[in-house]
Amino acid sequence: MQLSQPANILRFRKALLDWFETVRRPLPWRTERTVYRTVVSELMCQQTQIDTALPYFERWMRRFPGFEALAAADPDTVLKHWEGLGYYSRARNLQRLAQAIVAEGDHPKSAKDWQKLPGIGPYTAAAIASIHHAEPIAVVDGNVIRVCARLTADERSFKNGTEAGKQLGPIAQSLLNPEQTGAHNEAMMELGALVCRKANPGCLLCPVRDFCEAESNGNAAELPRLQRAKATEESVERVWVEAEGSILLQRIAAKGSQLQGLYELPMPRELGLSAKGKILAKEKRGIGNRRITESIRYRQADSADLKVAEADSSLVWADAEKLKQLPLSGPHRKWIQKHSAAAAGLNPK
Numbered sequence: 001m002q003l004s005q006p007a008n009i010l011r012f013r014k015a016l017l018d019w020f021e022t023v024r025r026p027l028p029w030r031t032e033r034t035v036y037r038t039v040v041s042e043l044m045c046q047q048t049q050i051d052t053a054l055p056y057f058e059r060w061m062r063r064f065p066g067f068e069a070l071a072a073a074d075p076d077t078v079l080k081h082w083e084g085l086g087y088y089s090r091a092r093n094l095q096r097l098a099q100a101i102v103a104e105g106d107h108p109k110s111a112k113d114w115q116k117l118p119g120i121g122p123y124t125a126a127a128i129a130s131i132h133h134a135e136p137i138a139v140v141d142g143n144v145i146r147v148c149a150r151l152t153a154d155e156r157s158f159k160n161g162t163e164a165g166k167q168l169g170p171i172a173q174s175l176l177n178p179e180q181t182g183a184h185n186e187a188m189m190e191l192g193a194l195v196c197r198k199a200n201p202g203c204l205l206c207p208v209r210d211f212c213e214a215e216s217n218g219n220a221a222e223l224p225r226l227q228r229a230k231a232t233e234e235s236v237e238r239v240w241v242e243a244e245g246s247i248l249l250q251r252i253a254a255k256g257s258q259l260q261g262l263y264e265l266p267m268p269r270e271l272g273l274s275a276k277g278k279i280l281a282k283e284k285r286g287i288g289n290r291r292i293t294e295s296i297r298y299r300q301a302d303s304a305d306l307k308v309a310e311a312d313s314s315l316v317w318a319d320a321e322k323l324k325q326l327p328l329s330g331p332h333r334k335w336i337q338k339h340s341a342a343a344a345g346l347n348p349k
């Protein structure tokens, strides 16, 4: 059935919503709907699987139950509650957004006004405005892009997701059910997440199969065609410096860095520290399209280390208790746990 026909669009909307009613997951931000819970869930679930985000969401709500509590919280505590989710600018933006809303005394009511707040792009603004204010605006996230590309068998090659969103957004908008904006948008995203999956689309069980051109063509799994950004390889030196049972950590200050405000093992050259020591480990991590190899050298602190640590406010000594409290980047917390025993073995005492 061609989606260019208005009658078929009506059939499509009904098939989608009927299906959604049967599979709708009782997610905590759906069973108890508030603007705050929707905003937190939307930011948390960007770049993070729902199943991974769920325990974080529950913990977040216990500690920061509303915009006021979040606005007034210590920024390190906010980061600590995001630790492990990655893309930490989302946590910083969420707090800045809460502060703006508290200062204003109310939250925006339209997608256009939501986009003026930190961390809110067109996709998140559309989700909030369609769910809470019944604004007839389609959400265009990765799931919706995939569904629209396949429904229309769009075989163009897109530079990236943003470009694909611009090109396929009008399709999503034309399919939007103006009577049930929020439910329709959630259903489209759920369809992409549960059925129209990236590598293995479940076409046989798909509620909108009759409308799908890619399924008839037999090339659904190949769409959308997104060009891959080229990965870059980098090497970084780190030092694991210990003194009296504490380990030296560096707070990342770089503005605009995803990791701003988190703690990691120091990069010696940045700080005027020596890079000497025995190689403790070589670890790999990915940040966006960067593939980074980090070489970690161990040593007991010498007088030069103590002097640098005292003079540089981005450096802190952390014992086991403080390590638990500080917000660390996910890889560095994992590596510190993983190599603690080996580091103790290198300690000469």
Ligand code: SF4
Binding pocket: 147, 150, 151, 195, 196, 197, 201, 202, 203, 204, 206, 207, 208, 209, 212, 213, 214, 215, 220
């Ligand atoms: S039929 Fe297949 S490709 Fe088409 S929307 Fe459904 S799951 Fe996606």
